[in-house]
Amino acid sequence: MASSGGSHRAVHLLVVSGPDSPELSVLQQLPAGVHVVGVGRSLDDFQALTQQQWESVNVMLNCGVGKNAGKRDDIRALWPKLPNLVWMHSASAGLEHLLFPELVEGPVTLTNAKGVYSHSLAEYALTACNWFAKDLPRLRRQQAASQWEPYDVEELRGRTMGIIGYGDIGQACGRLAKAFRMRVIALRRRTELSAAEREAGVVEKIYPPDQLNQLMAESDYVVMATPHTPATHRMVGAAALACMRPHGVFVNVGRGKCVDEAALVEALKSGHIRGAALDVFEEEPLPPSSPLWGLDNVLLSPHCADRTKEFQFESLAFFVDNMARFLGGQELANVCDKRGGY
Known part of the structure; x- marks a missing residue:
């Protein structure tokens, strides 16, 4: 586990997911002090954001399943607009379809949903x-x-x-x-x-x-x-x-x-x-x-052994718990080895 780098009074969260993902309802349980800047899958979905809003984002959540999932190329296109991002969370466990050089080599802490599935x-x-x-x-x-x-x-x-x-x-x-x-x-x-x-x-x-x-x-x-x-x-x-x-x-x-x-x-x-x-x-x-x-x-089986009715809801519940750690300056759970790929 790794520290979130000190307590945070406010979090500006960007959610990379289709807005129709039902599990997004879990985000209503986020602690006080978390502001959702926007929800969308691609750069086009965030066209209304101002430069000030982009620069305010310090946490990104990547979630969704199938057509609602945030993809690597979409996240990479967003990356240059997020100079103050410090933590990214993936609601899945595998990283092979997510990692790209700017994420791997950069300072952003990456966590995942290891254990949920x-x-x-x-x-x-x-x-x-x-x-x-x-x-x-x-x-x-x-x-x-x-x-x-x-x-x-x-x-x-x-x-x-x-x-x-x-x-x-x-x-x-x-x-x-x-x-x-x-x-x-x-x-x-x-x-x-x-x-x-x-x-x-x-x-x-x-x-x-x-x-x-x-x-x-x-x-x-x-x-x-x-x-x-x-x-x-x-x-x-x-x-x-x-x-x-x-x-x-x-x-x-x-x-x-x-x-x-x-x-x-x-x-x-x-x-x-x-x-x-x-x-x-x-x-x-x-x-x-x-x-x-x-x-x-x-x-x-078509890669669905962990695809229960609850799995994405449980994954976002884990993110909500990790957010409480982040706000309190505590160590984040499930910090990934970006270079190791897990």
């Missing part, structure tokens, strides 16, 4: 594990054919979940896996456990990034929960996938570009691994020509 992604990951453990597609086929054919199912209890990226999302997956009495191992740069992690007793062992293949070989279910950065680009490739167990399942709730998708398709086609559950892809939307659509051992 973690539990829903963890639920998806465990659902995906059960999808394969209980062979749910078989149940649907038998129901459609009016077939009564009992078969053996697998428990998650006693199986090993290997989590690549043991940040907030990875830890949420670990907690749910532990509730299913799974064994949890993980991979991240910092291998020592914090006092809180030791007390929680969720993860048994943490591997460093250069031991990815060992984690893959030891896991029955591999959950990818990393952001996309230069260091994580296609970090799971053919060599890592070759280390997976024949009954292994690969689940990706992180970013699609962290995986060599062609190598994953080959592992799935050849039957080297049992299956995959994918909420994210190298290219989104997933092209109709992708072979992933036609694979029976793949569970696909």
Whole structure:
């Protein structure tokens, strides 16, 4: 976390979002002393602002979903007009579609919504594990054919979940896996456990990034929960996938570009691994020509595993809480490493 740089008596907030975003109603809960200068998606939407108003802006909020989302090019076009901006908050967790050189190299503090989406992604990951453990597609086929054919199912209890990226999302997956009495191992740069992690007793062992293949070989279910950065680009490739167990399942709730998708398709086609559950892809939307659509051992979702009815409202509620810290000169939560990309 980082300090907001001293207490602020007044905040002039620019909101980059479509004005019809329903979650903007949460901003009514902003503390006293916050003035919303304008709401819009592009420079054209802010044409009525005077130079004095532009210069007054010290905080920017980027939020919205789909057509209401503020885009990188729009924010970059606004940047030269904001000489006194000190803090920008993104209502999403990923940064790869947001960062640009002026933001990365400049002094503006960037925060994000890390943690808001973690539990829903963890639920998806465990659902995906059960999808394969209980062979749910078989149940649907038998129901459609009016077939009564009992078969053996697998428990998650006693199986090993290997989590690549043991940040907030990875830890949420670990907690749910532990509730299913799974064994949890993980991979991240910092291998020592914090006092809180030791007390929680969720993860048994943490591997460093250069031991990815060992984690893959030891896991029955591999959950990818990393952001996309230069260091994580296609970090799971053919060599890592070759280390997976024949009954292994690969689940990706992180970013699609962290995986060599062609190598994953080959592992799935050849039957080297049992299956995959994918909420994210190298290219989104997933092209109709992708072979992933036609694979029976793949569970696909269109990057919506965290898209609950509440997720944007909860994200802005986090911003409101962070604004109270900013006004009080306290440390901001979720300060991003702009150069690291997370």
